[in-house]
Amino acid sequence: MLRSLPASFLLLMLVAATAPAADTGKPTAFYATAFERRASPQELTELGRRLFSEPALSASGRVSCSACHDPAHAYGPPNALAVQLAGPDGKRPGVRAAPSLMYRQTTPPFSEHFFDNDGNDSADQGPTGGFAWDGRAASAHEQAEAPLLSPFEMANTDRRAVIARLSASPAAPAMRATFGAHVLDDPQRAWNGLVLALEVFQQSPADFSPFRSKYDAYLRGQAQLSPAEARGLSVFNDAGKGNCAACHPGAVKRGAFPLFTDMGFIALGVPRNPAIPANRDPRFTDQGLCGPLRTDLREHPEYCGLFKTPSLRNVATRSVFFHNGAMRSLEEAVRFYAQRDSRPGRFYPRDAQGRVRKYDDLPAAAHGNVNTEPPFGQKPGEPPALSERDIADVVAFLKTLTDQPAH
Ligand code: HEC
Ligand code: HEC
Structure with missing residues (x-):
């Protein structure tokens, strides 16, 4: 309270x-x-x-x-x-x-x-x-x-x-x-x-916090979602598919409009971003909760790679996504969830032997911390969690979270 x-x-x-x-x-x-x-x-x-x-x-x-x-x-x-x-x-x-x-x-x-x-x-x-x-x-x-x-x-x-x-x-x-x-x-x-x-x-x-998005109007019964937006919302909520709402909850709770974050910490294994100059030094890895920027939880290897779940409100106004900005479009950010495990070669570089270096922005010791629940968890080559159409629909839904200017 x-x-x-x-x-x-x-x-x-x-x-x-x-x-x-x-x-x-x-x-x-x-x-x-x-x-x-x-x-x-x-x-x-x-x-x-x-x-x-x-x-x-x-x-x-x-x-x-x-x-x-x-x-x-x-x-x-x-x-x-x-x-x-x-x-x-x-x-x-x-x-x-x-x-x-x-x-x-x-x-x-x-x-x-x-x-x-x-x-x-x-x-x-x-x-x-x-x-x-x-x-x-x-x-x-x-x-x-x-x-x-x-x-x-x-x-x-x-x-x-x-x-x-x-x-x-x-x-x-x-x-x-x-x-x-x-x-x-x-x-x-x-x-x-x-x-x-x-x-x-x-x-x-x-x-x-104006709560002035199309989705807010929809929650108030003042707007309807398009068919694509409505399909996107159901993929977003479906625990066996997008499962997005598990960490980015979007339902009204005890009268409070949703913020699309549970404020928790999760390791997603987002790829290293070569566009960050600090990443030219192979010894530098940003591991979130366990450091090096944060210093009080250094002795907690189980926290390495965990970052705070951000609100998805207004996410469609961004041009870079995740803590290191590794994804450069909202489609690609959603595709990362859909295909990280089934098509890892799309997101991660390869080593000299041609093997995909999954979770390349985390030391091997932290790989076990990375979340593998839905939408993750496929084996390489298996069908992805979300089809291309699902991805487009989820993106259409996420665009309804953008606040509209006051009239
Ligand atoms: C297990 C918890 C979890 C689930 C499930 C989850 N997310 Fe996330 N989401 C996170 C965390 C944690 C981050 C930040 C991770 C980072 O930057 O390293 C994040 C970041 C994002 C971002 C980037 C936001 C920004 O401001 O850069 C988008 C977009 C997003 N999630 C969409 C989704 C969608 C769509 C789904 C379902 C397909 C989903 N998430 C499922 C935890 C989750
Ligand atoms: C040079 C760019 C830059 C400037 C200038 C800047 N910020 Fe930030 N801000 C960031 C970054 C990057 C983060 C994320 C920091 C991190 O995770 O370590 C952040 C995080 C924050 C957060 C936390 C948000 C959250 O989701 O937890 C707040 C609040 C904030 N900034 C407020 C401010 C205020 C107030 C000012 C001016 C006094 C300011 N910032 C100036 C880049 C900037």
Whole structure:
């Protein structure tokens, strides 16, 4: 129940309940920050929107959050690059595909042992939740800190540097108007204000969770699916065929419209993407939950290769798919599910002897972690899980998950 309350509401309650304290010189804990001025959620949202597209916050002066999370692309990447370019000179490539930021507001904090409060309390669903492809950030505000300070992204050396840039930027007056005239004088407080505004903005329903797709209209009884879309939906739900809903559930649950993710972690064995410059080094393999970007679960070989199941809402607005952007069309992403096991040669390279190097982006020790349940599990040469027509129908259905602009 608590899980469905937007974190910002809890947060605002906490912020509002704290009386302004004397500045002790110690860093203020995020949740205990007292600002000179109490901003309304609407004001925080508008400030967050402003800061989200402020390139002056980056070391290069060129990269804002919206450079990688473009509002016109469901807050996902605006181009077909596998990884976005940023860093101190605006040219350094990252190592993962930028996800959409929509429908993230009910993401629970990461837990290794998740028990859904759903009449089935005893079932441990394993690693669940958290932000980023490996769940390593606990909240949207923690996740906002990472790009501001990451050398690959906005490339500031520390928080103080960000606040110095913010103070000199065209967004400074809006910061003062929202939090008080002196907010930028205390870098720690200013930092907390910055990430609070970004977090509250990212929970604005009109921007980040409008539920305005054709599929939502269909669920409300206000639209009909075309024959292809309806066939695609049934393949998507069919446990013996697509079985997509097992991880990307799409039914209304206790009144809540579906997000098309169970927030769990799964290894799919997505092929290595040679378009990522970091992959030129054969020693580098991104293994998700067990590292190397995430560091606290390194001693868990059973987690190697697992990545968080993303929401499929607005997935048709993307040009690259999966954590490493290895698939370059939605058709090919769905075909990967349909044919990974029956036609592996389509997706993976071959070794010197001509053998297909399946799961080539994972060390051999992690191959046993890769999921082999439907739609996977065929032997090479057997009929694929989904026909070409099924694939086209599933794609047609996935296109109904794209939010329509407000009229
Ligand atoms: C250079 C590109 C880039 C920039 C700039 C950038 N991001 Fe991201 N963002 C990413 C990538 C890549 C990921 C996935 C990171 C990972 O899995 O390790 C991500 C993940 C996230 C997530 C987690 C989403 C999820 O599904 O868990 C949030 C929230 C986020 N970014 C917010 C922001 C905010 C706020 C800013 C600006 C302060 C920002 N990002 C700037 C590329 C970028
Ligand atoms: C066993 C759980 C599971 C099942 C079943 C499953 N998925 Fe996924 N899906 C995932 C995970 C995990 C990822 C991310 C994996 C990665 O990037 O390494 C993902 C990623 C995707 C993506 C890429 C999204 C993006 O933002 O890049 C698409 C598209 C997708 N799934 C569609 C489907 C379809 C269609 C089906 C059914 C044919 C399906 N999935 C079945 C777990 C699952």
